[in-house]
Structures are given as C-alpha cells and as structure tokens.
Amino acid sequence: MEEIRDTVSQGRGAARRVRISDLAEALGLTKSTVSRALNDYADIAPETRRRVAEMAAQMGYAPMPYAQAVRTGRVRALGLVLELDAPDRYGPFLADFLGGITQEATLEGWTLTVASSNSREEMEATVTRLLQEHKVDGFILPRTMVEDPRVAFLRAKHVPFVLFGRVGHGKPDPDLSWYDVDGAAAMRAAVARLVGLGHKRIGFVGPPSAYNFAVLRREGYQAGLAEAGIGFDPALEIMEVSDRAGGARAARDLLDLPDPPTAILYATDATALGAYDVARERGLRIGRELSVISYDGIPEGRMVDPPLTSFAVDSRHAGERLAALLIAQLRGADPASLQELVQARLEPGGSDGPPPANP
Amino acid sequence: MEEIRDTVSQGRGAARRVRISDLAEALGLTKSTVSRALNDYADIAPETRRRVAEMAAQMGYAPMPYAQAVRTGRVRALGLVLELDAPDRYGPFLADFLGGITQEATLEGWTLTVASSNSREEMEATVTRLLQEHKVDGFILPRTMVEDPRVAFLRAKHVPFVLFGRVGHGKPDPDLSWYDVDGAAAMRAAVARLVGLGHKRIGFVGPPSAYNFAVLRREGYQAGLAEAGIGFDPALEIMEVSDRAGGARAARDLLDLPDPPTAILYATDATALGAYDVARERGLRIGRELSVISYDGIPEGRMVDPPLTSFAVDSRHAGERLAALLIAQLRGADPASLQELVQARLEPGGSDGPPPANP
DNA sequence: TACGCGACCGAAACCGGTTTCGTAAAGCCG
DNA sequence: CGGCTTTACGAAACCGGTTTCGGTCGCGTA
Structure with missing residues (x-):
C-alpha cells in the first residue's frame, strides 16, 4: 500500500490533518491532558481547559470518531x-x-x-x-x-x-x-368538522390494524363520534386498507350500504384518492354528494379536484x-x-x- | 464511565464479542499472523490461511471496521x-x-x-x-x-x-x-413511435438545461426528428420546466401556436401530468386529440386516465x-x-x- | 514546621486492529 | 553436506485517540 493516506497534502494546501498530539505539542501539554480537557474532565484547571479549546479551534482540530470509538465504543x-x-x-x-x-x-x-x-x-x-x-x-x-x-x-x-x-x-x-x-386528535377533529357541517353518517377507512397509527386513528374516529353523540356503526368502519385501489373498494362498499354515509373519513391520503375514482365512476361530486377528509398531507392531495381536505404531518x-x-x-x-x-x-x-x- | 461496553453479556447469551486476539489464541498463532491471513497476505501458508478462515467462521469473528480504520483509513x-x-x-x-x-x-x-x-x-x-x-x-x-x-x-x-x-x-x-x-435513446424511440403513429409536429418539454439529463433527452428528441426526416422547429421546444404547473403552461403555449403540435414529448412524467390538466381545461382527450409520451415511470402515471405512456427507469x-x-x-x-x-x-x-x- | 489533602498534570497502558521488520526452519544447489 | 534463499511466522511498533494511575506542588492546619 502506497504511502498516500491523508498525505495528499504534499503539494500545497490540505495541511496534513491535525492530531491530538499536534495540539498537545503546540500547547506544551501531553495528549492525555488535552484529551481530558476536551472531554470536560474535572481534574483540569479551568484556565487550561480554555487554552486547549482555543488552540483546538485555532488549529482546526477535530477528533476522528472511529479512533475514539476504539476506546469508547461510540461512533456518533x-x-x-x-x-x-x-x-x-x-x-x-x-x-x-x-x-x-x-x-x-x-x-x-x-x-x-x-x-x-x-x-x-x-x-x-x-x-x-x-x-x-x-x-x-x-x-x-x-x-x-x-x-x-x-x-x-x-x-x-x-x-x-x-x-x-x-x-x-x-x-x-x-x-x-x-x-x-396525534392522529387520534386529528380524527376527532375531522369528525367534529364533519358533524359541524351537518353530517350524521360518517364512514371510516383505516390501514392494516397491525400498525399502531391505524389503531389510534380509528380510536380517534370513534371518540369523535362519541363526543358528537353519534352512535358507532361497525358497518361504517372498514380497516386493512392500504392503497388507492383499496380505498376505492372501501368507498364502493360504504356507498352500497342500505343507509350509506354522506362523508368518509380516510386515515391516509393515499387511500382517500380512491374515493375520487369512485366518485368519477358514479358521477358524484366530492365535497357535494360525498365529503372526504383524510390525513397525511401528500402533495398529490393538492392537485386533485377538488383539493383534498387533510391533516398534514411535518x-x-x-x-x-x-x-x-x-x-x-x-x-x-x-x-x-x-x-x-x-x-x-x-x-x-x-x-x-x-x-x-x-x- | 461505567464498565458497561460490550459486557452486557455478563448474564447469559451475547457471548462477548470475539476479537482477533481470541482467534489467534484459539489457533495458537499470533494476531499479526491471523490478521495477515485474513487479509490475504502472500507470506502466509495456504494451509494456515485455510485454518484461520475456518476458525474465524466458526467463532463468528468479524473485524470492527473502525478499529481497522485507525490504521487503514478505510471504514467501508x-x-x-x-x-x-x-x-x-x-x-x-x-x-x-x-x-x-x-x-x-x-x-x-x-x-x-x-x-x-x-x-x-x-x-x-x-x-x-x-x-x-x-x-x-x-x-x-x-x-x-x-x-x-x-x-x-x-x-x-x-x-x-x-x-x-x-x-x-x-x-x-x-x-x-x-x-x-440512456434518456436520449428513449427520446429517440419516443419520436419514432409518434412518427409511426402518423404525427408530424411533435413538441418537446424539458427540464432546466443545467441538468445533464435534460440536455441529453433534448438531444435525443432532436436526433429522433432528424432520423424521421422531420425538420426541427425551435418553437416546438420548451425547456426549463420542472413541475406539473410548468408542464401545463408549456402545453398551453404549444397548443396556442399557429401550427400546434399533435403530440408532446415530455422529458419527465411529473411535468407531463400538466398536459392532462390542460386537456381537461380545453376538452381535449389525451391519446386522441393530443398525444403525450414521457419518461420516468412514476406510479402516478399509471393512475391517470388514460395511463401515461412512459419510459420507466429502474x-x-x-x-x-x-x-x-x-x-x-x-x-x-x-x-x-x-x-x-x-x-x-x-x-x-x-x-x-x-x-x-x-x- | 511537619503533615495531610486537593488540585492538576504527566506517564503509560489500553482499545482492536494493521504493518514493518527480524528470524528460524525448510528448501535449493552444487 | 554446508551456504544461500525462500517460506512462514512471531515480536513489536503503530494508528489516534481514551483512561487509569501516580506523583508533584501549593496550601491550610495542628
């Protein structure tokens, strides 16, 4: 192996990386003292600590994480x-x-x-x-x-x-x-918003219940219904839905009920887009004959017509x-x-x- | 700092990580020999190399990259x-x-x-x-x-x-x-496909020309025209377009030309979706009154109606x-x-x- | 004034490897 | 069968840090 390493610096610039021993030498201290000073050990005089920190900054010293790791076991x-x-x-x-x-x-x-x-x-x-x-x-x-x-x-x-x-x-x-x-809070707020608009029958479409967020959002939906004094109808809740096509199927199933919902709350935007497909199929206008609210705030939700009302996460x-x-x-x-x-x-x-x- | 480190293994299991010295000891060799054997040095007997490799596998030895790095400068x-x-x-x-x-x-x-x-x-x-x-x-x-x-x-x-x-x-x-x-080849193929369908005036909408792929795809478009014996009309080429809205603007500009194109080739799917917006605005049917081909193969292209003809990248x-x-x-x-x-x-x-x- | 005790720093071991260097044993050759 | 290479390994230095262990010094106290 050629002697290359960091020594690309043979020509100009790149000033061969400064090691802790260089620092120690420049300060007239040993590397053990410098190391402890940099790591805030108690047995270092405040003045020394200051000098070390200053010189380190001046010389541009930065420890190599993996060299530290050999001893500390931490690689940052x-x-x-x-x-x-x-x-x-x-x-x-x-x-x-x-x-x-x-x-x-x-x-x-x-x-x-x-x-x-x-x-x-x-x-x-x-x-x-x-x-x-x-x-x-x-x-x-x-x-x-x-x-x-x-x-x-x-x-x-x-x-x-x-x-x-x-x-x-x-x-x-x-x-x-x-x-x-807080997906549950968002779902509660969504229900409240829909109830405020006059909806009485609100469906819910959720992701696979193995995911924790799916469960929490469903709980939020049910809590929202309870707060609004609306009874929970299991027929209006469809879980295990994870994509747009699934969201569309769920919408069809809900709309085909004897007493269909006037609004559907989707736990994710991706599935909510399925409702748009169904609306087009059946000549329903989203926001008029069928209301939809969902969650995630994906960019695509802003591009559809009408834009999707959604709870955005950062x-x-x-x-x-x-x-x-x-x-x-x-x-x-x-x-x-x-x-x-x-x-x-x-x-x-x-x-x-x-x-x-x-x- | 407490003596924790890897020694969480005090109870059962977790078998304190095996080091190169453990390997050496088990083999009755020194760690220098073991190290060279593992790194395929020439001065190691084939038989020894084999024994070392075998024992390493058996004991589950794996070197710590950062410990090696202290010497080699490589962290993998x-x-x-x-x-x-x-x-x-x-x-x-x-x-x-x-x-x-x-x-x-x-x-x-x-x-x-x-x-x-x-x-x-x-x-x-x-x-x-x-x-x-x-x-x-x-x-x-x-x-x-x-x-x-x-x-x-x-x-x-x-x-x-x-x-x-x-x-x-x-x-x-x-x-x-x-x-x-090979974006250029894809664009050439797209032009050939459109020409084969009977198109004579084909527009092109490309991304910011600071990007290399944008330039290459434009060249492919122009090469495709040349191969088809169609003259290049600068008015049909719009660059610096990077999103759906921009793609829509470009489509409007092209369609508003005195002699508008019957097909538009987009360098990216994201911008091509803008053509769908314009088609809806103007009552044009994509694939009939206006043909569109683009590039990328984004999932959303499969969801629009009609599905986008696109060159997909893996x-x-x-x-x-x-x-x-x-x-x-x-x-x-x-x-x-x-x-x-x-x-x-x-x-x-x-x-x-x-x-x-x-x- | 002798003693004890912190405060502060240096010396050296250590972490888990790699690489250089030296050398004993084996092989080659005449 | 002795000298000269190779072959194959061991010993030790090294990489860039951290941590342990002492030891010196100054100072308050008896």
Whole structure:
C-alpha cells in the first residue's frame, strides 16, 4: 500500500490533518491532558481547559470518531433501517424525513447510517451486523406496529432507540422514547368538522390494524363520534386498507350500504384518492354528494379536484426531533423523559362540505 | 464511565464479542499472523490461511471496521448527500434508490451514510466534514449537472466517487465512473413511435438545461426528428420546466401556436401530468386529440386516465449498480472502466395514439 | 514546621486492529 | 553436506485517540 493516506497534502494546501498530539505539542501539554480537557474532565484547571479549546479551534482540530470509538465504543452515528416490504413505501415523505434527521444530526456532529430490509429476518440480521460492527450507536424506528418485533429485539440487546410512533395500542409506553403525531386528535377533529357541517353518517377507512397509527386513528374516529353523540356503526368502519385501489373498494362498499354515509373519513391520503375514482365512476361530486377528509398531507392531495381536505404531518420536523431525541438518549438522558406528541395541521381543501339536502 | 461496553453479556447469551486476539489464541498463532491471513497476505501458508478462515467462521469473528480504520483509513462506508434544494425532491424513487444501494452495499459488507444539503456551500461543508471525520470512503452523486461543482470539488480532494448520470453534455467523461439510463435513446424511440403513429409536429418539454439529463433527452428528441426526416422547429421546444404547473403552461403555449403540435414529448412524467390538466381545461382527450409520451415511470402515471405512456427507469437497479461501481473503485478498479449505460423500459399507456384526422 | 489533602498534570497502558521488520526452519544447489 | 534463499511466522511498533494511575506542588492546619 502506497504511502498516500491523508498525505495528499504534499503539494500545497490540505495541511496534513491535525492530531491530538499536534495540539498537545503546540500547547506544551501531553495528549492525555488535552484529551481530558476536551472531554470536560474535572481534574483540569479551568484556565487550561480554555487554552486547549482555543488552540483546538485555532488549529482546526477535530477528533476522528472511529479512533475514539476504539476506546469508547461510540461512533456518533444514528441508524435507520428502511422497511422495503412496507405497504406504502414511505411515499413522498422520505426525502423530508431523511432531510430532517440528517440536518439535526449534522448540527450535533453526528451522522446517519441507513440500511434496508425486505423482511423481519433480514431486518434483524441487518441490525445485528450494524451493531456488531459498531457502525451505529442507536436506531430510529419508523412506522411502529402495535406489537413491534423490533422493540423486543433491540431491548433484549440493550440498544438505545427511538420510535416514530408509539407501540402497544394506547398504553403509556413507559421507558420508551418516541415521537408521534396525534392522529387520534386529528380524527376527532375531522369528525367534529364533519358533524359541524351537518353530517350524521360518517364512514371510516383505516390501514392494516397491525400498525399502531391505524389503531389510534380509528380510536380517534370513534371518540369523535362519541363526543358528537353519534352512535358507532361497525358497518361504517372498514380497516386493512392500504392503497388507492383499496380505498376505492372501501368507498364502493360504504356507498352500497342500505343507509350509506354522506362523508368518509380516510386515515391516509393515499387511500382517500380512491374515493375520487369512485366518485368519477358514479358521477358524484366530492365535497357535494360525498365529503372526504383524510390525513397525511401528500402533495398529490393538492392537485386533485377538488383539493383534498387533510391533516398534514411535518415529516421534516419528525426527522429532526427523532434525531434529537436519540442523540439525547445516547448522551445519557432517561428514555422515559424523551417523548413528544405533536398535532397535525389541518389543510382545508374542497373535499368536504354540507351533506346533500335530500339523501 | 461505567464498565458497561460490550459486557452486557455478563448474564447469559451475547457471548462477548470475539476479537482477533481470541482467534489467534484459539489457533495458537499470533494476531499479526491471523490478521495477515485474513487479509490475504502472500507470506502466509495456504494451509494456515485455510485454518484461520475456518476458525474465524466458526467463532463468528468479524473485524470492527473502525478499529481497522485507525490504521487503514478505510471504514467501508459509502456516502450519499441528498440535495434538498433540487426542484423535484427525488419523487417516489428515493426509497427504491436507497434500497438498491443499501442492499448491494450490505452484500459486500459495506454501509451507507447519508447526509443532506440545502445549498452548494452546505454540500461542500458536509462533504468536508464526512471526509475529515473519515466517516465515508467515497461518494455517490445523484442527479448530475452539465457543469457539476461536486465533481470538481471531489476531484481536487482526490476522493473516489461515482455519478448517477453523466456530466459535461455528451462528452465521453474519461476517467470518471458513472451509471446512467440512456434518456436520449428513449427520446429517440419516443419520436419514432409518434412518427409511426402518423404525427408530424411533435413538441418537446424539458427540464432546466443545467441538468445533464435534460440536455441529453433534448438531444435525443432532436436526433429522433432528424432520423424521421422531420425538420426541427425551435418553437416546438420548451425547456426549463420542472413541475406539473410548468408542464401545463408549456402545453398551453404549444397548443396556442399557429401550427400546434399533435403530440408532446415530455422529458419527465411529473411535468407531463400538466398536459392532462390542460386537456381537461380545453376538452381535449389525451391519446386522441393530443398525444403525450414521457419518461420516468412514476406510479402516478399509471393512475391517470388514460395511463401515461412512459419510459420507466429502474431506480433500485441504479442504486445497486452505483454501489457496486463505487465499491469496485474503492477496491482499486480503474474508474474509467466503471461506466454503465442501461436502457429505459417502455411502458405503453393510452396517452399516445394517431393524430386527429383533420387538425 | 511537619503533615495531610486537593488540585492538576504527566506517564503509560489500553482499545482492536494493521504493518514493518527480524528470524528460524525448510528448501535449493552444487 | 554446508551456504544461500525462500517460506512462514512471531515480536513489536503503530494508528489516534481514551483512561487509569501516580506523583508533584501549593496550601491550610495542628
């Protein structure tokens, strides 16, 4: 192996990377003292600490994370395993989500390592490898399930992680870190909005109930009905729907009921678009003969006619906060204290309106 | 700092990670010999090499990349910087693309580190940090520009990289590694298809010409015209269009010409959807009064009526090959030998047909 | 004035590998 | 059968940091 390494700097510029020993020499100290000064050990004089910090900044010193890792076991890297086998493939939010994570991580001097899996087995193998090679210090787990195998798996290995979404239905999740958008509250608000417009029969179309968010949104729907004093009719609720075609089928089934709903609440925009297809088929006008409200705020919802009334989530913010929560946890914060619930933002479109006068 | 580290294994299971010294001891060799055996040094007896490999497999030994990196400077990590300021935000392809990269990288024992930037300055700062911290060994650069600042930047730093797309117009790019889909060929084929249907006046709508793929696709369009013996009319070509609304504006401009085209070739599906909006506005039927062909193969193109005839690219394959090319380069292959050009796959829809009888 | 105790820093071991260098044993050759 | 190469491995340095362990110094106290 040729003696290249960092020494591309032979010519001009690029000033051969400064090591901690260079710093120590320049200061007339030993590298052990410099190291402790930089890491805020108590047995360093404040004045010395200041001098070291100053010289480090001046010389542009930055430690090499992997050299530190040999001793500390920490690489300052966050892990994210994308699940390629998920039904909706993350939609258009992935770029925002990754942008949020990486921007926040960069701010704190961390990086993001991403991997992917096509099955649960593959996911476990990937996580294991990442851990064994010490490529990451902790994980961000997107799209939680009610019974999430990843949680049990990582817990058993004592690996820090944060969840995007909660687990276990609606139970409090003690000593787990998570960030979630309050889908239940959004669904409640959606029901209230529809009731305010005069609707009495409101359908609900939800995703596979293995996903925690699906369950929470359904609960929000039912809670909304209860608050409005409307009885819950199981015939109006269709679960296990995950794509546009499924959303269309659900709409047909609901509209074919003896006493069909005048409004349908969809748990996701992608499925709500199916209602537009059915409306076209049957000559119904969305927002007039059929009202629709959904959740996610995908760009496509703004492009259809009429625009979809939807509760938008800020994926970028989610990424930022998840990164921040995980980093905090890795720095020693108590996981149980790292939980955030934010509200979705209503984006009114033209897809909801008063029910038709004579049904 | 407590003595935790890997020794969570005090109870059962988790068998304290096996180090190279454990391997050496079990074999009755020194760790230097074991290391050289594992790294295929010439001065190791074949029989010894075999024994070491066998024992390593048996004991489940895997070196820690960062410990190796202290000496070698290599961390077996690929870098990807997402450009958040790009006009189209990667669309729905990002998950596939990342899936391809990570699956291939995993196969070879590498990982992917992703970062993001909102501007050129931020991109350079991010790359510099990743390099300085030795978090990555090389980069994958998506979405190349005709004059790509990233290429000059990384070249000056002697950092290995591969391009998704070519640079510098259509020139051969010597000593650069790249993977690209032959957009020009697709556009030529599209023109031929339209001419075969009877079209004589064919418009073209392209993305910002700073992007290399935009230029190549335009050249393909013009080459297609030439092959068909149709003169090129500059009025029929509109560039710098990057979204659906822009695609709609372009369609209006083209249709408002004194001698309007009967078919429009769009360089991207996202912009082609704008033609559907205009068709609805003006009561034109796509595939009848107006033919449309485009490129990308986004899922939404399959959902519109009629389905969009488009040339689909396989983003997952692109990710896989880019990862493979970069890894090969990092292993010492000559960059100039690492260039791949693949063809897009035509997905016929209903958006193209014979021109109307009387224009 | 002798003693004890913090405060502060240096010396050296250590982390898990890689690479250089030296050398004993085996093979080659006449 | 002895000298000269090879062959194949061990010993030790090294990579860039962190952490442990002492030891010196100044100062308050008896």
